[in-house]
Amino acid sequence: MGFAVLxxxxxxxxxxxxxxxxxxxxxxxxxxxxxxxxxFEKMSTNSTKSTHLYNLSSPVCSWQFVxxxxxxxxxxxxxxxxLGLTGPIPDTTIGKLKTLQFLDLNTNQIxxxxxxxxxxxxxxSLNLSNxxxxxxxxxxxxxxxxxxxxxxxxxxxxGNIPESFTSLTGLQNLNLNRNRFDSVIPLGITSCHxxxxxxxxxxxxxxxxxxxxxxxxxxxxSLNLAANLITGKGSEFSKMVSLNYLNVSKNLFKGSVVEIFNGPLxxxxxxxxxxxxxxxxxxxxxxxxxxxxxxxxxxxxxxFSNFTLSQALNLKHLNLAKNRFFKQSFIQISELxxxxxxxxxxxxxxxxxxxxxxxxxHLKTLDLSNNHLVGxxxxxxxxxxxxLDLSNNxxxxxxxxSLLQKLQWMERFNFSYNNLSFCDSELSVETVRSAFIGSTNxxxxxxxxxxxxKKMHKQRGLKVALGLATxxxxxxxxxxxxxxxxxxxxxxxxxKKSCNEENVISGPFSFKTDSTTxxxxxxxxxxxxxVIFEKxxxxxxxxxLLSATSNFDQGTLLAEGRFGPVYRGVLGGTVHxxxxxxxxxxxxxxxxxxxxxxxxxxxxxPNLVPLMGYCLAGEQRIAIYDYMxxxxxxxxxxxxxxxxxxxxxxxxxxxxxxxxxxxxIQNVGSEALxxxxxxxxxxGLGTARALAFLHHGCSPPIIHRDVKASSVYLDYYLEPRxxxxxxxxxxxxxxxxxxxxxxxxxxxxxxxxxxKSDVYGFxxxxxxxxxxxxxxxxxYPNEDNSKAQDLVSWVRGLVxxxxxxxxxxxxxxxxxxxxxxxxxxxxxxxCTADLSSKRPSMxxxxxxxxxxEPV
Ligand SMILES: *[C@@H]1O[C@H](CO)[C@@H](O)[C@H](O)[C@H]1NC(C)=O
Ligand SMILES: *[C@@H]1O[C@H](CO)[C@@H](O)[C@H](O)[C@H]1NC(C)=O
Ligand SMILES: *[C@@H]1O[C@H](CO)[C@@H](O)[C@H](O)[C@H]1NC(C)=O
Ligand SMILES: *[C@@H]1O[C@H](CO)[C@@H](O)[C@H](O)[C@H]1NC(C)=O
Ligand SMILES: *[C@@H]1O[C@H](CO)[C@@H](O)[C@H](O)[C@H]1NC(C)=O
Ligand SMILES: *[C@@H]1O[C@H](CO)[C@@H](O)[C@H](O)[C@H]1NC(C)=O
Ligand SMILES: *[C@@H]1O[C@H](CO)[C@@H](O)[C@H](O)[C@H]1NC(C)=O
Ligand SMILES: *[C@@H]1O[C@H](CO)[C@@H](O)[C@H](O)[C@H]1NC(C)=O
Ligand SMILES: *[C@@H]1O[C@H](CO)[C@@H](O)[C@H](O)[C@H]1NC(C)=O
Ligand SMILES: *[C@@H]1O[C@H](CO)[C@@H](O)[C@H](O)[C@H]1NC(C)=O
Numbered sequence: 116m117g118f119a120v121l122x123x124x125x126x127x128x129x130x131x132x133x134x135x136x137x138x139x140x141x142x143x144x145x146x147x148x149x150x151x152x153x154x155f156e157k158m159s160t161n162s163t164k165s166t167h168l169y170n171l172s173s174p175v176c177s178w179q180f181v182x183x184x185x186x187x188x189x190x191x192x193x194x195x196x197x198l199g200l201t202g203p204i205p206d207t208t209i210g211k212l213k214t215l216q217f218l219d220l221n222t223n224q225i226x227x228x229x230x231x232x233x234x235x236x237x238x239x240s241l242n243l244s245n246x247x248x249x250x251x252x253x254x255x256x257x258x259x260x261x262x263x264x265x266x267x268x269x270x271x272x273x274g275n276i277p278e279s280f281t282s283l284t285g286l287q288n289l290n291l292n293r294n295r296f297d298s299v300i301p302l303g304i305t306s307c308h309x310x311x312x313x314x315x316x317x318x319x320x321x322x323x324x325x326x327x328x329x330x331x332x333x334x335x336x337s338l339n340l341a342a343n344l345i346t347g348k349g350s351e352f353s354k355m356v357s358l359n360y361l362n363v364s365k366n367l368f369k370g371s372v373v374e375i376f377n378g379p380l381x382x383x384x385x386x387x388x389x390x391x392x393x394x395x396x397x398x399x400x401x402x403x404x405x406x407x408x409x410x411x412x413x414x415x416x417x418x419f420s421n422f423t424l425s426q427a428l429n430l431k432h433l434n435l436a437k438n439r440f441f442k443q444s445f446i447q448i449s450e451l452x453x454x455x456x457x458x459x460x461x462x463x464x465x466x467x468x469x470x471x472x473x474x475x476x477h478l479k480t481l482d483l484s485n486n487h488l489v490g491x492x493x494x495x496x497x498x499x500x501x502x503l504d505l506s507n508n509x510x511x512x513x514x515x516x517s518l519l520q521k522l523q524w525m526e527r528f529n530f531s532y533n534n535l536s537f538c539d540s541e542l543s544v545e546t547v548r549s550a551f552i553g554s555t556n557x558x559x560x561x562x563x564x565x566x567x568x569k570k571m572h573k574q575r576g577l578k579v580a581l582g583l584a585t586x587x588x589x590x591x592x593x594x595x596x597x598x599x600x601x602x603x604x605x606x607x608x609x610x611k612k613s614c615n616e617e618n619v620i621s622g623p624f625s626f627k628t629d630s631t632t633x634x635x636x637x638x639x640x641x642x643x644x645x646v647i648f649e650k651x652x653x654x655x656x657x658x659x660l661l662s663a664t665s666n667f668d669q670g671t672l673l674a675e676g677r678f679g680p681v682y683r684g685v686l687g688g689t690v691h692x693x694x695x696x697x698x699x700x701x702x703x704x705x706x707x708x709x710x711x712x713x714x715x716x717x718x719x720x721p722n723l724v725p726l727m728g729y730c731l732a733g734e735q736r737i738a739i740y741d742y743m744x745x746x747x748x749x750x751x752x753x754x755x756x757x758x759x760x761x762x763x764x765x766x767x768x769x770x771x772x773x774x775x776x777x778x779x780i781q782n783v784g785s786e787a788l789x790x791x792x793x794x795x796x797x798x799g800l801g802t803a804r805a806l807a808f809l810h811h812g813c814s815p816p817i818i819h820r821d822v823k824a825s826s827v828y829l830d831y832y833l834e835p836r837x838x839x840x841x842x843x844x845x846x847x848x849x850x851x852x853x854x855x856x857x858x859x860x861x862x863x864x865x866x867x868x869x870x871k872s873d874v875y876g877f878x879x880x881x882x883x884x885x886x887x888x889x890x891x892x893x894x895y896p897n898e899d900n901s902k903a904q905d906l907v908s909w910v911r912g913l914v915x916x917x918x919x920x921x922x923x924x925x926x927x928x929x930x931x932x933x934x935x936x937x938x939x940x941x942x943x944x945x946c947t948a949d950l951s952s953k954r955p956s957m958x959x960x961x962x963x964x965x966x967x968e969p970v
Contacts, residue, residue, distance in 0.1 A: 147190040147212055148175035154208035158200040158225070168198065182217065191237075192217035201247075203227035210234060221245050221266070233258045240264040244290070248272055257282040268292040268314070278303040290314045292339070300324060300345075305331035316341040316362065323347050329354040341365055341384065349374040349390060363388065364408065372414055373397050382406040386434065389413055394435075401426040410436040410458065418446050418462075425450040436460040436482065445469040445488070458482040460504065468493050468510075483508065484529065492535070494832055497521045506531040506552075513537060513557065515832040516721030522546075530554055538721065640732070645686075645739070646709075647728035648716040655686055657732045660694060660739075667696070674825075678842050683742060691742035692727060696735055697845055705731050708845050712738065715841045718813060722805035724828055724838035736845050743836060745829035748798060751789050752824060752883060792931030793969045794833075795884040796939070800964045801835035802827050806877055807957035809840055810870045817841050820868060822876030823861045823890075824883050860890025860905065864949050871951035877960065878946025882910050885939050887924030907947050914944045935967040942967075 148171065155168040169178050175190060176183035182192030190212055200223035204210065209218070210231030218235070219242040226247040233255035240263060249271035256265075257279025265283075268290045275298030276291070286307045292314045299322035300315065310332045321344040329351050337360035338352075345363070348370035352361060355378060362384040371392035372385065376399035386408045393416030394409065404427050418440065424430075430451055436458045442465050448454065449471035457475070460482045467490040468483065480502040481495070491512040492505065500521075506529040514530060514537035522528055523541065530537075531552035538557050547556070643657035663684030664671045673693060674681040682694045703711065712729040715738075719725060730737040745751075789795065802822075809817040819826075819840050828836050863875035879890050888895065888906050895902055895909035898921075903909030910922050919940040920933055927936070942963045948954050955963070 145211070146175075147181075148178075150208050150211045151175065151178070151181060151190070151193065154205070155195075155198075155200075157205040157208060158202060158223075168195075184214075189214045191215060192219075194219040195223075196220065197222040199223065200225055204229040204232060206231050213237065216240070216261075218242070226250075228253065236260065238262055242266040243270065245269040249295075251275075252277060254279045256280070259283065260285070262286055263309075264288040266290040267294065269294075271295050274298060276301050276304060280304050281306040283307050285309050287334075288312045291318065293317045296320055300328070302326065304328075308332065308334075310335055312337040314339040315343065318343055320345055324351055333357065336360065338362070349385075353377045359403070361385075372409065372412065379403050381429075384408040385412065387411040391415065394418065395420055395423075397423070399423075401430070402428060405429050406432040408432065408434040409438065410434040412438055414438040415440060417441055417443050424448065427451060429453055431477075432456040434458040435462055438462060440464075442487075448472065449474060451475065452477070454478055455499075456480045459486070461485040464488055466490075470494070472496065491831065492518065501526045503528045505529065505533065508533050510535055514554070515830075515834055517832050517834045538719075643730065643732050645728060645730040645737075646712070647686075647690075647739070648713070649727070653687065657730055659686060660684065660730060660732075660737065663692070664694060678839065686739075690727075691744075693740045693742050695738040695740065695839075695842075697738060697842065703845060708736050711841075711845050712736075718809075718817070718841065720805055720808045720812070721834065722801040722836055723808070723840060724830075724836045738842065738845075740838065741830075743828035743838070744831045745833055747825045748827040748829070748835070748880070748884075749823070749825035751829070752887060753889060790926050790930065792927045792936060795927060796931075796935070796964070796967070796969055798827065798829075798835040799881050799884050799939070800961065800968065802837055802880060803877060803957055803961045803964055805835075805837040805840075806873055807961045810873065810957050816870060818843075818868060818870055819873045819876070821858060821861075822873050822880060823858045824880050827880065860907075863951060865951055867951065869951060870957065871954050874946050874954040874957060874960065875951070877957065878943045878954070879907065881939060881946065882906055882922075882943040885924060885927075885936055885943065886910060886922045887926060910940055911944055911947065914940055931969050935969060938967045939964070 148169070152169045152171065168180065169175075174187070175181055176187045180193060180195040181190055182194065183189055184191050191214055193209060193212070193215065194217065196219060200220060202224070203226060206229045208229065209215070210229045210233075212235065214237055215235050216237050216239045218238060218240070221242045221244040223245075224247045225243065227250060233253070236258055238259050239261050241259070242264070244266045245268070247270065248267070251274040252267070252272050254277040256277060259265075260282050262283050263285055265286060265288070269292065272291070272294040274296065276296065278301050280286075280301065280303040284306060287309050289304075289307070289310060289312070293316075295318065296315070297319035300320055302325040305325055305327045308331060311334045313332070313335065314337070316339040320340070323346050332355070335355055335358055338355065338358060339360070339362040341362045341364040343366055345366045345368070347366075347368050349368065349372055350370060352358065352363075353374050355361075358378050359381040361375070361380060361382070364384045364386040366388055368385070368388040368390060370390065372390040372394060373392045373396050375383070375385065376397045379400075381403050382405055384406070387410070390409070390412040391414060394414055395417045397419070401423055407430065414435075415438070418435065424447060428450070431453050432455060433451070434456070437460065440463045442463050444466040445464055445468055446459065448457070448469060451457075452475070454475050455477050457478060457480065461484070464483070464486040466488065468488055470493045472478070472481070473494040473496055475496050477499055478496045479499050481500060482502075482504040484504040484506040486508050488505075488508040488510055490510065492510055492514060495503070495518065497518070503525065504527075510530075510533040512535065514535050516538070519537060519542070529550045531550060531554070533554065535551075536555040536557035537551065542551075640658035640661055641656050645655035645657060645660060647653050647655060661667070663686050664682040667680075667682055671682045671684060672680055673683045679696045682696070684692055684694055686692055708731060709729070712726070715726045716728070724743060725741050726738060727741055728739040730739065806819060806822065809819055817840055819837070820843050821839055822837070826838050828838055830836050861876040861879050863872040865872075882888075883890065883906070886906065888909075890907070891905045893906065895904070895906065897903060897909070897912070898918075903912060910919070913919050913922050919937040922940060923933065923936045942955075942960060945953070945955050945963075946960065
C-alpha cells in the first residue's frame with residue numbers, strides 16, 4: 116500500500132515535470148522566444164538559473180535583453196553583455212533569428228560561432244568585443260552584406276582579414292583592436308567605401324598598406340593602425356582629407372612628417388616610428404589640433420615657428436619628445452592656453468625654461484627631462500600640475516620652498532641629475548633618494564622646520580624646561596627694563612635731537628659735497644674686499660659695488676630703509692643684489708661686525724631674505740642681500756597698480772631692459788594674486804613662520820624690531836620673505852627714537868622691545884593683509900559715523916562686538932571663506948593686545964594661521 120502510494124507520487128511527479136517541460140519546449144517551437152531561451156539555456160552562464168534571463172509566460176518582446184521593432188512583433192536586437200555566456204554559440208539558437216539586426220554579446224566568454232550563425236543576413240551591427248575567440252575569422256563574414264558596425268576587439272582572432280570583406284560595402288565602423296591578426300591588410304578592405312572609422316590597432320599586421328588605401332575611404336574620420344608592424348610613408352595619409360583622428364603610433368613608417376599634415380586633423384599620434392623632416396616647415400591649419408604626439412621619431416631641424424603655435428589655440432597635448440632636433444631654446448608657448456600635457460623630453464633644448472610656463476593654467480603634465488636647460492626653475496602652474504619631470508638638465512639654484520610644499524599633492528615629480536639644492540624636511544628619505552638624485556640638501560640644521568618640530572615633540576621635558584627658562588629670562592629682562600625704563604627714555608630724547616640735526620644728509624656718502632674724499636675712497640675701494648658667503652672665490656671689492664650702483668647713484672636707490680639707504684645692482688654682471696648701507700652707529704669693531712655678519716649669513720629660512728655677503732668700507736658697514744624680484748608687501752597693497760615708482764619699491768626697475776637675462780618674472784600675476792584671500796593668507800603664514808624661526812629657532816633668539824609691511828618682500832617665486840633681521844646690533848645704538856621703537860603704527864604700545872613687540876608688529880601686518888588698510892592715516896569708518904583713529908583700534912573695536920567681517924577688504928571678500936578672514940582678524944586682535952603677556956608667541960600664531968589655511 117505504502118509502496119503504491121509512493122510509486123504513484125513519483126510517477127505523477129515525473130509526468131507533471133515532463134508535461135510542463137514539453138509544454139515549454141513545444142508550445143513555441145521554432146519561434147524567436149524558443150531560439151533565444153535555448154541560447155541562454157545552452158550557453159552556460161555564471162548564474163545558477165538561466166531562467167531569470169527570460170520569462171516564457173510573458174511575450175518575447177518584453178524580455179530584458181530582447182529588442183523588437185516598433186510593432187512589438189519582430190525581434191530585431193539581442194543585447195546581452197556581461198552575462199558569463201561561455202563556450203561556442205550552439206546551433207539552432209540565435210543563428211535562426213532571421214530578422215535580427217543588432218547583436219551585442221560583448222564581455223562574455225564566447226569562443227566560436229555556430230554553423231548557422233552566417234545566415235543572420237539582416238545584421239547591421241555585431242559586437243563580440245571582449246570575448247574569448249582564438250580562431251581565424253571565417254570567410255562567411257562576407258555574408259553580412261548589410262553590416263554597418265563590426266566590433267571584434269579584445270579577442271584573440273588570428274590569421275588574416277578575409278578577402279570576403281569586399282562584400283561589406285555598407286560597413287562604417289570596423290574595430291579589430293587587440294587581437295592577434297598577423298597578415299598584411301588585404302586589398303578587399305578597400306572595397307568598404309563607407310568606412311568612417313577603422314581600428315586595427317594592437318595586432319601583428321605587417322607589410323605595407325594595400326594599394327589605393329589612401330583614396331578608398333572618402334568618409335574616413337578615424338584611422339588607428341597603432342602598435343602593428345606596418346611599413347609605409349607619411350604621404351599615404353595625405354589624401355585622407357576627411358580624417359580627424361590619425362594614430363599610426365608604434366609602427367615602421369618612414370619619410371617626411373610634413374606630408375601627413377592635411378585635412379582637418381584634430382588628433383594625431385605618429386609616435387614611435389621613423390618619421391623624419393623638419394616640422395618647422397609644416398603648413399597646416401593648426402586651429403583644429405587638439406592632440407599631437409610626434410615623440411620618438413627622427414625629426415630634426417627646429418620646433419614649430421611662433422606663428423604656428425600662436426594658431427594652435429585648442430592644443431591640449433603636445434609631445435615632441437625623443438627626436439633629433441637641432442640645439443634650440445625653449446619653445447614659445449605663451450599662447451597655448453589650453454595645453455594640459457607638454458612633453459619636450461630629449462629635444463636638445465638649451466637656455467632657460469620659458470617663464471610663460473606659469474601662464475599655462477591647465478597644464479597637468481610637464482616633462483622637460485634630458486635636455487640642456489640652465490638657470491632657475493621658473494614659477495610653475497601648480498594649481499593644475501600633477502606630473503613634473505625636470506631630471507637630467509643643468510638647472511641651478513634652490514628649489515623654492517613653495518614648490519617643495521606643492522609636491523605632496525602631485526602624482527609624480529623628478530628633479531634628479533641637475534645642479535639644484537633644496538631644503539625641505541617633509542620629504543621622505545625614499546622620495547629624496549629617487550626624485551632628487553644628485554641634488555644638494557642645502558638645509559642648515561637650524562633652518563629645517565621639521566627638525567624643530569620633531570625635536571620639540573620628542574623632548575617634551577626639555578621643552579617644558581626651556582619654556583620655564585624662557586619665562587624666567589623674560590621676567591628678568593622685563594624687570595631690568597622696568598628698572599631702567601625712565602633713564603633710557605630721557606637718553607633717547609637727547610639722541611633724537613642730535614639725529615634730527617644730522618638728518619640733512621640724504622645718503623651715507625657725501626659724494627656731491629666732497630669730491631676729494633670721494634676720489635680718495637675710490638683708490639682704497641679696489642683693496643676693500645666684498646665677502647660673498649657662498650662664493651668665497653668671487654673676488655669682488657668695494658669698487659665692484661661702486662660700479663654696480665653707479666657710485667651709489669640716486670637712480671639706483673631702491674629705498675630709504677630703516678637702517679640706511681638700499682641700492683640695487685648687478686654684481687659681476689650676473690648676481691642681482693640689494694645693497695644696504697648701514698648708517699654707522701655702533702661701537703663694534705670691524706672684526707666684531709664681520710663676525711656678526713657671518714652669523715647672520717648662516718641664518719636661513721625659506722621665508723627670510725638671505726644675507727649674501729657684506730663689505731666693511733671705512734666707516735660704512737654694507738649688507739648685501741638677494742634681490743627680491745617682486746617688491747614688498749606695502750607697495751603691493753597700497754600702490755596698485757604696480758609700476759609706479761615709489762621710494763621703497765624694489766620691483767619697478769629699468770635695469771632689466773639692459774639685461775639679456777630673460778629669466779625675470781617681476782610682478783607676473785602678483786597684482787592679481789594679491790587680490791585673493793589665499794595669497795594674502797600665504798603671505799601672513801610665511802611671515803609668521805619667519806618670525807617664529809627667529810624667535811624660537813635661533814639661539815640666542817633674534818628680535819626683528821621692525822616688523823611691518825614694507826619689511827615683507829616677495830621673491831622670484833612670489834614666496835613671502837622677511838628682510839632686515841638682526842641688523843640692529845651692527846646698526847648700533849646711536850639711533851633716533853622712532854627707529855629704536857619701530858615704525859609708526861607698528862610699535863607696541865608698551866614700548867618694550869621683546870619678541871612680543873615683534874608679535875605686535877606682525878599683528879598689524881596681518882590686519883593690513885585682511886583689511887587692505889594702512890596702520891594709520893587711512894579711513895576707518897564705523898557704523899555710527901564715528902571714525903576710529905587708527906587701524907588697530909578700528910579693528911579691535913569691531914572684533915570686540917563681533918562685527919569683524921565689516922573690516923574685511925572688499926577686494927578679497929569674495930575670494931574665499933569669510934569665516935576664515937574673520938578668524939584671521941581675531942588672530943590679529945590677539946597679537947595686538949596692549950599687554951604683551953597676552954599676545955601669543957609666534958609659534959602659536961603659526962599654528963592659529965594654519966588652522967584657517969584655505970584648502
Ligand atoms: C513572468 O511573467 C509573468 C507575466 O508577466 C509574471 O506574472 C511573472 O511574475 C514573471 N516571472 C518572473 C520569474 O519574473
Ligand atoms: C557574470 O560574471 C561577471 C564577471 O565574473 C560579472 O561581472 C557579471 O555581473 C555576472 N553576471 C551575472 C548575471 O551574474
Ligand atoms: C561593443 O561593446 C564594447 C563594450 O565592450 C563597447 O565599448 C563598444 O562601443 C561596442 N561597439 C560598438 C560598435 O557598439
Ligand atoms: C579562453 O580560451 C582559452 C583557450 O583558447 C581557454 O584556455 C580559457 O579557459 C578560456 N577562457 C575562459 C574564461 O573561458
Ligand atoms: C594610439 O593608439 C595606441 C594603441 O591603441 C594608444 O595607446 C594611444 O593612446 C593612441 N593615441 C591616441 C592619441 O589616441
Ligand atoms: C619666437 O619669438 C621669440 C620672441 O617672442 C623670438 O626670440 C624667437 O626667435 C622666435 N622664434 C621663431 C622661430 O620665430
Ligand atoms: C614623454 O615622452 C617620452 C617619449 O614618448 C616618454 O617616454 C615619457 O614617458 C613621456 N613623459 C611623460 C611624463 O609622459
Ligand atoms: C651641464 O653642464 C656641464 C658643464 O657645462 C656639461 O659638461 C654637461 O654636459 C651639462 N649637462 C647637460 C645634461 O647638459
Ligand atoms: C653646479 O653648480 C656649482 C655652483 O653653481 C658649480 O660650481 C658646478 O660646476 C656646477 N656643476 C655642474 C655639473 O654644472
Ligand atoms: C628620476 O630620473 C632618474 C634619471 O632618469 C631616475 O633614475 C629615477 O628613477 C627617477 N625617479 C623617479 C621618482 O621617477
